Amino acid sequence: MKKKTKKSFIEYGVIIAIFSGFYFTGLHTEVLGFLQRGILATGLMDPDFDKDSGHAVNTDYPEADFSMKLIDSKGENVAMEELKGKVIFINVWATWCPPCVAEMPGINKLFQDIDKDKTAFIMLSVDQDFQKAIDFNKRKGYDFEIYKSNGGIPSMFSSQSLPTTYVINSQGELVLTHMGMGDYNTNEFKEYLKELY
Template sequence: MKRKTKKNLIEYGIIFAIFGGLYITGLHTEVLGFLQRGVLATGLMDPDLDKNADLAVNDTNSKAYFSMSLINSKGEKVAMEDLRGKVIFMNLWATWCPPCVAEMPGINKLYQDVDKDKVAFIMLSLDQDFQKAIDYNEKKGYDFEVYRVNGAIPEMYNSQSIPTTYVIDPNGNLVLTTYGNGRLQHQGLQGFP
C-alpha cells in the first residue's frame, strides 16, 4: 500500500509539474487551443446550427454601430465608418482564450479566401497588453491585421463571452452574431464574397 501511495504521489507530482510549467511559460493556452482544435476536427462536436443557442442570426437586421475608433498593430487610427459598404467580419478575441486560439487558423483561412475589396476583417484584441496580440499574430504568421479599440467598446459589441464574432452586411445591418463557441468555420459562413 505504501508503495502504491508513493507511486501515485510521483505521478501527481509529474502531472502538476507539467501543467505548472505550461502555465508559467504561458503555453497552456496554446496547448488547450491545440487540443480543442483536435477534438473539433473529429466532427464529434459539430454544432447543429438549427439548435445551437450560441449562434444568433439577427432577424431584425438591426443597424450596426459604426462610430467606433480602432488602432491597428502599426499604431494607426482606423475609423469603422471607413469600412461601411463592405461586409465586416469582426471578431473579439484574446491571446489567453483557448477557444479564440482554436478558431484562429479557420479565421485566417477565411481571410485568405475572401475578396478584400468586399470584406473587411476587424480582429479586435481584448488583451490588456495589445503588444501580446501583435506578437501572437506575428508569431503565428496570420495574414489579418489585429486591432484594439480606441476608447470603450460600444454597448452593441460588448460581449460577456469570447470569442464573439459579428458579421455586418454591406448595408450596415448586423446579420450574424456568434458567442464563444470557438468553432467558426469557412463553410459556416455561406454568402461571403
C-alpha cells in the same frame, strides 16, 4: 502497499509539474486552444446564420453602430465608418483565451479565401497589453491585421463571452452574433458571406 502509494505520489507529482510548467510559461492557453480545436472539428460549435440576411432589407436586423475607432498593429488609426459598404467580420478575442486561440487558424484560412475588396476583417483584441496581441499574431504568422479599440467599444459589440463574432452585411445591418468559438472556415460560411455583399 507503501510502494504503490509512493508510485502514485510520484505520478501525481509529475502531472502537477507538467501542468505547472505549462501554466507558468504561458503555454497553457496554447495547449488548451489546441485541444479545443478538436472540438471545433466536430462541427458542434459552428455558428448559426440566416441564409436570408443578404441583400433583402430585413427590419429584423439592427443597424450596425459604426462609431468604433480602432488602432492597428502599426499604430495607425482606423475609423470603422471607413468600412461601410463592405461585409464586416468582427472577432473579439484575447491572447489569454483558449477558445480564441483555438478558432484563429480557421479564421486565418477564411481570411485568405475571401474577397478583400468586398469584405473587411476586424480582429479586435481586448488584451490589456496590445503588444502581447501583436507578438502573438506575428509568432503565429496570421495574415489578418489586428486592432484594439481607440476609446470605448460600442455596446452592440460588447460581450461577456470571449470570443464573440459579429457579421455586418453590406447594407450596414448586424446579421450575426455568435458567442463562443466557432469554425468559420467552411464552404457554407464562405457562401454565406458572399451572399451578404
